[in-house]
Amino acid sequence: MIWLTGGGLVVAICMIVGLLALIVAQGAGTLWPKPVLQVRLKSGAVLMGEVARTEAFREADGREARRRLVRTGNYELTSEHFTWVNDADVAEESRPEWALVVERLAWGRFYGVPKSLTAEGTVVAASPGAVWKAFQEIHASVTDRRHRRERLETEGIGAVNKRIEDARLAVRKAELKNGPGSPGHAAAVAYAAEIQAETKAEFDRLRAEIAALNAHNAKFSMKVVTADGRETELALADIVRAYPANRLSPGGRWGVYGSRWREFLLDAPREANSEGGVFPAIFGTVIMTLIMSLAVVPFGVMAALYLREYAKAGPVVSAVRISINNLAGVPSIVFGVFGLGFFCYVVGASIDDLFFAAKLPNPTYGKGGVLWAALTLALMTLPVVIVATEEALAAVPGSMREGSFACGAGKWQTIRRIVLPRALPGIMTGMILAMARGAGEVAPLMLVGAVKLAPELPVEGVFPFIHAERSFMHLGFHIYDLGFQSQNSEAAKPMVFTTTLLLIFVIFILNVLAVQLRTRLRRRFVSAVF
The missing domain is CATH 1.10.3720.10 (MetI-like)
Structure with missing residues (x-):
């Protein structure tokens, strides 16, 4: 009996440890930056992205084969986020030195090689190395303006809308309490009109400030060339994070990893909760x-x-x-x-x-x-x-x-x-x-x-x-x-x-x-x- 009870305890402990080990291994490694792979298929198609997972399977003739799920991103161009790649279909693969991983507010990740960077309407860099250096210098100020715009939209315009809603509710309360057309209701209506006039000026000022920030940020963009040769202009204001995955040092990888964890713990979710924070x-x-x-x-x-x-x-x-x-x-x-x-x-x-x-x-x-x-x-x-x-x-x-x-x-x-x-x-x-x-x-x-x-x-x-x-x-x-x-x-x-x-x-x-x-x-x- 002692062996039976002891064996039951060991099985229970193994199950708990195994469950926790699986969750820790999978959960902690999700945010780690991976290298970017460029694959040229025998069909002539070229893909670029991060390998999400690898699995073995059997071909129709019974031979064992391997395929990889590659996160190719660029959803607005390809209408898909991931692509399966069979090893048998690969003609050539490499790790481009300046392959850039771009994490955006919308549309998911973008993969490509930087070609040029525009600041204040002028091209300031036209080679991958120069573009990356200019991006590091400029992106922080663009992000700061984007955050200011978001605060104006949530806090500033939110406060204006709250004043308008409070005045509307006051009118409704007066109507329910005193009846429509009563002196109390008329006073509440007059007060609501006064609030409407006051908040309109404040609302117009906030909208003008937001428009100015958007117009300023619109002058900053980066042109990126995808694996199949298509050029895409990315607004710097829409970029959350970017890094040359194949040029990162160990310290750089830890920096990206820490930045992703900070975002995950302190920010709100985006992209239908699949990215951003919690x-x-x-x-x-x-x-x-x-x-x-x-x-x-x-x-x-x-x-x-x-x-x-x-x-x-x-x-x-x-x-x-x-x-x-x-x-x-x-x-x-x-x-x-x-x-x-x-x-x-x-x-x-x-x-x-x-x-x-x-x-x-x-x-x-x-x-x-x-x-x-x-x-x-x-x-x-x-x-x-x-x-x-x-x-x-x-x-x-x-x-x-x-x-x-x-x-x-x-x-x-x-x-x-x-x-x-x-x-x-x-x-x-x-x-x-x-x-x-x-x-x-x-x-x-x-x-x-x-x-x-x-x-x-x-x-x-x-x-x-x-x-x-x-x-x-x-x-x-x-x-x-x-x-x-x-x-x-x-x-x-x-x-x-x-x-x-x-x-x-x-x-x-x-x-x-x-x-x-x-x-x-x-x-x-x-x-x-x-």
Whole structure:
């Protein structure tokens, strides 16, 4: 029996280590810059790109062969991102010295050899080496202007639109409260017209500044020659990153690798989530998990306290415990349906009717949002917290309760001062298990708030600062979207492993923080081993 149990443990450890090793190996290597290959086929076609993967297959006559999936990019010219290349069809292959990898805001990557660079409407470089040197000197200032334009569009024009929307809602509120044509409604209409006039001048100023930045950036471009000889003009403002892949030193490769990780962790996604960063998904995952933890722990502890300390044993209490245990086995999508029907359509719609009538028929809380997603997952993980808390309460020695009663303490005083402090580490264990399960759930979130792209975060620097009604991005849903919904599935597949690695790391960090808190509580309170 000892060999059987030991063997089961070894198999379980091997499975876990193998899974983590696969995710780490695939996820960490996705962003590493690869050399660029130029392939001339026997048919005369010429391809240039990065080898994404290699696989063996059998020809029709039974011979073993190899083929490579080459990321050729240049989608606006070829209408495809990847091309399979059979080794038997290759006539010649090389690694061009000045093959450039260009990562863009749209259309994916571009591969080619730089021919010339235009700055301020004048050609300033006309050879690959000179073009690359000029690009390094100029691109930072072009990128800075692009970021200024984006800030004007999001913050500047966003603030103007908010003032206009607030004035419109004030008119609608006055109409609902006082009736159309009333003095209050007329005053609100006059104020809205005043705001419209003020914001028009501000809006025109912002649009003029944006147009000036765009016009300035339009004077900077780079002409690139593709592998098949076609010349393409690339605007420098549309380039996120470019590098000569076959000329990179080890330090240069690490620089590109670090730059890609910085973008991945701190920027918003682009290109249908297949490129760019996942910061909104990281933020949404952490915020949703914290709100879920703050919601589930108090209710779980109160329910466990009643069942363990107050309720008398009997058929009703037994039925409640059985129901709690059965609740833990309900499929998660069922909780999502309940959250959609109850939190969104009942509670949220009631809140809209009471406090946001002016915004109707556009719902505010009567739709999916981070608050309803957190409460749905809190309901789903509630049995975990209740069971763990009950076990922690049961582990507190009865002699401590009796000693407290003997000193004249009441029931609640004993629970608050004796039982709960010594049960806190066990309660924290339940919270850790709830966080680990809730943070990785996807199915309920698809119904109650998680979306493909949410450029607005639930927390921002503009009053009222916290927007619990907003939809959000989630790393688990982002993985699903990359793997099954991306139009560029081949480019998205490697990002699935990278995002999975990041999700595991986020859950690990949250659990480490909770474990540290539990350890401090154990050191503070002398208690039994849970």
